[in-house]
Amino acid sequence: KYSCKLLVVGGGSGGCTMAAKFARRFPRDAVIVLEPSKDHYYQPLWTLVGGGEFKVKDTHRLEADVLPKKAKWVQDYAEVVVPGDNLVKTREGHEIQYEYIIIAVGIDNDYAKVPGLYEALEDKNSGVSTIYSPAYAEKTFNDIKSFKGGEMLFTYPNSPMKCPGAPQKIAYLAESYLSANPDVRSKTHISYNTCLPVIFGVKKYATELVKVAERKNIEVRYRTVLKAVRHDKKEAVFYHKPDCETEEPSNSQDIVYPYDVLHVAPPMLPPRFLRENACIADTAGYLAVDKYTMQHVKYTNMYGIGDCCNTPNSKTAAAIAKQCYVVEQNLLHTMENDSPKEKYNGYGACPLLTSYNTCIMAEFVYDGVPRETFPFDQSKESKLAYYMKRDLFPFMYWNVMLKGYYHGPEFARKIFHPFQD
Ligand code: FAD
Numbered sequence: 001k002y003s004c005k006l007l008v009v010g011g012g013s014g015g016c017t018m019a020a021k022f023a024r025r026f027p028r029d030a031v032i033v034l035e036p037s038k039d040h041y042y043q044p045l046w047t048l049v050g051g052g053e054f055k056v057k058d059t060h061r062l063e064a065d066v067l068p069k070k071a072k073w074v075q076d077y078a079e080v081v082v083p084g085d086n087l088v089k090t091r092e093g094h095e096i097q098y099e100y101i102i103i104a105v106g107i108d109n110d111y112a113k114v115p116g117l118y119e120a121l122e123d124k125n126s127g128v129s130t131i132y133s134p135a136y137a138e139k140t141f142n143d144i145k146s147f148k149g150g151e152m153l154f155t156y157p158n159s160p161m162k163c164p165g166a167p168q169k170i171a172y173l174a175e176s177y178l179s180a181n182p183d184v185r186s187k188t189h190i191s192y193n194t195c196l197p198v199i200f201g202v203k204k205y206a207t208e209l210v211k212v213a214e215r216k217n218i219e220v221r222y223r224t225v226l227k228a229v230r231h232d233k234k235e236a237v238f239y240h241k242p243d244c245e246t247e248e249p250s251n252s253q254d255i256v257y258p259y260d261v262l263h264v265a266p267p268m269l270p271p272r273f274l275r276e277n278a279c280i281a282d283t284a285g286y287l288a289v290d291k292y293t294m295q296h297v298k299y300t301n302m303y304g305i306g307d308c309c310n311t312p313n314s315k316t317a318a319a320i321a322k323q324c325y326v327v328e329q330n331l332l333h334t335m336e337n338d339s340p341k342e343k344y345n346g347y348g349a350c351p352l353l354t355s356y357n358t359c360i361m362a363e364f365v366y367d368g369v370p371r372e373t374f375p376f377d378q379s380k381e382s383k384l385a386y387y388m389k390r391d392l393f394p395f396m397y398w399n400v401m402l403k404g405y406y407h408g409p410e411f412a413r414k415i416f417h418p419f420q421d
Contacts, residue, residue, distance in 0.1 A: 011035030014306030149187030
């Protein structure tokens, strides 16, 4: 049995960042991080792994090397939480008693929701891949590289997901790669099949992205949801999603598209830990927190951060950079028996790669309101944004954010826009 002042469940982007912030305030081992994996990845770079610019190993560090040395790492899964008793039980039978807890367990891929998908991903020669897993991200580039023309399909799922821009970024990279070989490109039809009625959730950027897709001759099929992969026949089965429905309507007809290469952004779901601990989750299984304070709606000594929360922001590492300051300050207030004061504004960012040297740097807050850092129109494709995404952000992640010192670009924004709030 362990006990601690602060238990951080999950040692990914959010958990590691919060552990760093609090480990340096408290004595050794006062912070416990409960994280099963020995590996830590910088996931945003998987898009460029799919585009062939990096290998998966370039996005990897050992968990032991990124967790703060003053925190104690328990390498195990959280299984049961008893919030009334301030207790977490682990898969291997340990019990961890805490005073305060931060939940940061992320979001999982749900391959099972698309019959045939997992088998196709596992088959090396299927032409089916996803940048949403380190196991298959290099396969994406292999498929693009060895493609000789035909049908190339990209999909966007009917579920909440992390980095909702990535499914189209990889389509733009693939198109740019193929364009270098006009013979192959002229024999290729590329489609982007999205469950959404729009190409991107923030109108300002959607307007430009529609033009990008048109210029690149990528057919965008809206409200089109992947439901099965028949990889022996190289067929992808879709359904049409009407506006008013959330799932597949019972009377829907299968739409079958043949493919030579299929890139899937899989449906996602909250980790089992949250789905099976209904006392801390909402009905969809996400951690139920206040969307401004990040404090749990029922348990005041519990906070959430990152993809596992039910806050209606874009699930990105950029969001975590902003949330981490809010959670830190509010948890400190809670520790002093005060109410939380800091408010998360829903900030999220999405560097939408449109080629191997251009990018649209989308930045926005709750309700899809743009909130841009730089003194130029960020909805336009820019080279600077590309190199920030490729070189600056990974550096910031490993060296500043995970050490608990990065709070998003607000300081830069104040310099460039001194008269805006
Ligand atoms: P994670 O970092 O996923 O960590 C969750 C951790 O919880 C994991 O380590 C897991 O092992 C652990 N865990 C799970 N279950 C349990 C349990 N029961 N007990 C204990 N621990 C558990 N973001 C951007 O800002 N910009 C981008 O351009 C961008 N592009 C992306 C492209 C791709 C292809 C992907 C996959 C992601 C991208 N993201 C991007 C999103 C970003 O990587 C995530 O939003 C961020 O990493 C989420 O952090 P997190 O801490 O919530 O979850």
